[in-house]
Amino acid sequence: MKNHAALKKAFMAALTQFVTELRDHVADEDGQWSVKGFIDIYRNVFTVSSDTKIVSKILEIHLLPKLLAFAGQHGYSIVLAEKQNWYPDLSFVSKAEPGLKFAVDLKTSYRDPDFPGHVNGFTLGSHGAYFKDRASTKNIQLPYASYAAHICLGVIYTRAGADELDETRTFSVKELGHVTRKQKAEGSAAIVEDLRSITSAVRDFEFFVCEKWQLASDKQGSGNTANIGAITWIEDIRRGHGVFSRLGEKWFDEYWMNHGQATMLREGRSVPIRTLADFMDFKGADKKLIVPVRTKTTPRKSKGL
Numbered sequence: 001m002k003n004h005a006a007l008k009k010a011f012m013a014a015l016t017q018f019v020t021e022l023r024d025h026v027a028d029e030d031g032q033w034s035v036k037g038f039i040d041i042y043r044n045v046f047t048v049s050s051d052t053k054i055v056s057k058i059l060e061i062h063l064l065p066k067l068l069a070f071a072g073q074h075g076y077s078i079v080l081a082e083k084q085n086w087y088p089d090l091s092f093v094s095k096a097e098p099g100l101k102f103a104v105d106l107k108t109s110y111r112d113p114d115f116p117g118h119v120n121g122f123t124l125g126s127h128g129a130y131f132k133d134r135a136s137t138k139n140i141q142l143p144y145a146s147y148a149a150h151i152c153l154g155v156i157y158t159r160a161g162a163d164e165l166d167e168t169r170t171f172s173v174k175e176l177g178h179v180t181r182k183q184k185a186e187g188s189a190a191i192v193e194d195l196r197s198i199t200s201a202v203r204d205f206e207f208f209v210c211e212k213w214q215l216a217s218d219k220q221g222s223g224n225t226a227n228i229g230a231i232t233w234i235e236d237i238r239r240g241h242g243v244f245s246r247l248g249e250k251w252f253d254e255y256w257m258n259h260g261q262a263t264m265l266r267e268g269r270s271v272p273i274r275t276l277a278d279f280m281d282f283k284g285a286d287k288k289l290i291v292p293v294r295t296k297t298t299p300r301k302s303k304g305l
Helices: 004-026 052-073 181-186 234-239 249-258 276-283
Strands: 037-039 044-047 076-080 090-094 101-110 123-126 149-159 170-173 190-192 202-211 216-220 227-230 263-266 269-272
Touching (some): 004 202, 052 076, 052 101, 149 234, 216 249, 263 276
Antiparallel strands (some): 044 170, 076 090, 149 202, 216 227, 263 269
16 A cells, blocks of 8 residues: 555645646636526526635535546545535545545635736635644644645636626526516516626636645735735746745744744844744744745736826
């Protein structure tokens, strides 16, 4: 039987190959999302909002059949997170070796129109209870230490502009059949020939697979929650070129376990450690091992300003 390191390598390779198929699953030949909206029993089609939470959830539902098929093909079962805020989204459990598990979290973000080459941003899960106590079952499907790897299956996309998408519109689509009396009575549905006539909320998908520590920054992903931040430069994301990518996963774990709690002396005062450079100073390590990553700069000015 192969050891877990070899099985992890094989799983990562298979998942990386698998995601190359996903664009054609979710988009048409022009790159437009094949999901056009929600439909009711009267055949009204309601436009999908480009709100990131809505897009993320629908994408998760859209991808799940493919993920289930992938898992079965490679000898894994999938355990879904029991609660909405639990980590991870998907637990892959080997059928041959039930002790072999992979945490796979779906991460989505859109290309930031104000910062070309960057995504808007995403977080990589909590650095709180279950991250520090790796036997904990609080807000996590299985104990953190039970997973052989913590993997991000990422989706980058472009949102339709405000001039392209009217989130308040309802459509009656001729190819779905005749207009019903309910639609006529409402009188608010725009009549279109086919579903392709409806503007997609998002388009131009790019999928990637990377271990969580390879995508991490040394900053929190949000100000009021204990979430690990991620890099935002798309080329760095593609390469897994986060600030810990030279240091390795152990440094990532130790830094985020101690983030904001470990302290160091500066100018006679005790200050919390919230940057990797400070943590490296604290540990007496070579800061040259920190990978410099491209961050967002001053946004472009709108026309006329």
